[in-house]
Amino acid sequence: MTATGQDADVEGVEGTDDGGAPAAASRPAPRKARRRIAAVVSVIGELLITAGVVMGLFVAYSLWWTNVLADRAAHHQGDQVRRHWAESKGPDQQKELDTKDGLGFLHVPAMKNGEVLVKKGTSSKILNDGVAGYYTEPVKSGLPRDKTGNFTLAAHRDGHGAKFHNIDKLKDGDAIVYESQDRWYVYKVFATLPETSKYNVDVLNKVPKESGKKKPGRYITLTTCTPVYTSNYRYIVWGELVRTEKVDADRTPPKELR
Amino acid sequence: MYGWIWRHLPGNAWVKALISLVLALAIVFLLFQYVFPWAEPLLPFNDVTVDQGMRAVR
Numbered sequence: 448m449t450a451t452g453q454d455a456d457v458e459g460v461e462g463t464d465d466g467g468a469p470a471a472a473s474r475p476a477p478r479k480a481r482r483r484i485a486a487v488v489s490v491i492g493e494l495l496i497t498a499g500v501v502m503g504l505f506v507a508y509s510l511w512w513t514n515v516l517a518d519r520a521a522h523h524q525g526d527q528v529r530r531h532w533a534e535s536k537g538p539d540q541q542k543e544l545d546t547k548d549g550l551g552f553l554h555v556p557a558m559k560n561g562e563v564l565v566k567k568g569t570s571s572k573i574l575n576d577g578v579a580g581y582y583t584e585p586v587k588s589g590l591p592r593d594k595t596g597n598f599t600l601a602a603h604r605d606g607h608g609a610k611f612h613n614i615d616k617l618k619d620g621d622a623i624v625y626e627s628q629d630r631w632y633v634y635k636v637f638a639t640l641p642e643t644s645k646y647n648v649d650v651l652n653k654v655p656k657e658s659g660k661k662k663p664g665r666y667i668t669l670t671t672c673t674p675v676y677t678s679n680y681r682y683i684v685w686g687e688l689v690r691t692e693k694v695d696a697d698r699t700p701p702k703e704l705r
Numbered sequence: 706m707y708g709w710i711w712r713h714l715p716g717n718a719w720v721k722a723l724i725s726l727v728l729a730l731a732i733v734f735l736l737f738q739y740v741f742p743w744a745e746p747l748l749p750f751n752d753v754t755v756d757q758g759m760r761a762v763r
Contacts, residue, residue, distance in 0.1 A: 678752040
């Protein structure tokens with residue numbers, strides 16, 4: 448299937464490609480054999496080019512297309528959550544809805560990415576929808592409303608919404624605001640760990656020792672991968688609750704977000 | 706390889722070009738829709754959680 452109709456192409460490459468094979472260059476090999484070698488070389492070349500194009504497409508897929516899909520999904524689910532909240536405004540203000548669409552929203556002004564929907568779980572199926580997930584394993588996350596605990600979140604650094612892409616912009620003292628149905632929880636960053644092993648699950652502990660804290664408190668932990676575009680290590684940011692605010696009728700954001 | 710495909714497409718050059726374009730787009734679609742989503746978790750570019758090293762084995 449290769450050598451039959453190939454003449455036109457073969458004539459063109461003979462001088463260059465066949466020069467690499469000493470047998471063909473030094474003595475006049477039978478035309479048929481030469482043609483076959485040229486055909487093989489050109490098929491290999493085309494396969495290599497194809498492989499390059501496919502890898503280029505994969506980069507486009509990872510860094511662009513997954514964001515398109517994830518932002519669409521996150522937007523849709525975020526709307527669902529807001530709708531649930533609007534519908535369930537009633538006497539039982541205490542309960543905080545944790546629907547399958549999500550729990551609340553994370554606002555991190557320093558990351559400049561608007562609101563991030565927070566959902567339960569950190570499987571890639573959940574995180575790929577462009578949300579931040581709170582850990583259920585290996586260490587179960589606390590929730591913001593708990594008296595003490597560590598609210599531990601993970602989200603993608605690149606692709607799939609890249610919600611924690613700018614995590615390295617967070618400095619000590621920056622605000623992390625979590626919005627639930629009826630409360631704003633304002634956290635302040637107090638420690639970061641720019642590089643740690645992916646097996647370092649201690650960062651999720653109720654009292655994350657590496658952050659310098661010794662006593663239980665109301666902490667928040669953001670985890671994502673680092674360096675950008677790879678996931679050799681994990682980037683950790685810790686914050687501590689400084690105050691909460693009741694959500695008013697207009698959902699006026701706390702001053703950190705204005 | 707591509708030369709062989711080109712010669713086996715029906716029609717004149719314009720028709721061939723059109724068919725090639727459609728084929729190329731179909732392949733890109735298949736890659737984005739099925740192949741890349743399958744390959745992505747197998748590649749070490751996008752694990753964000755701690756302890757995923759062990760879970761990735763599944």
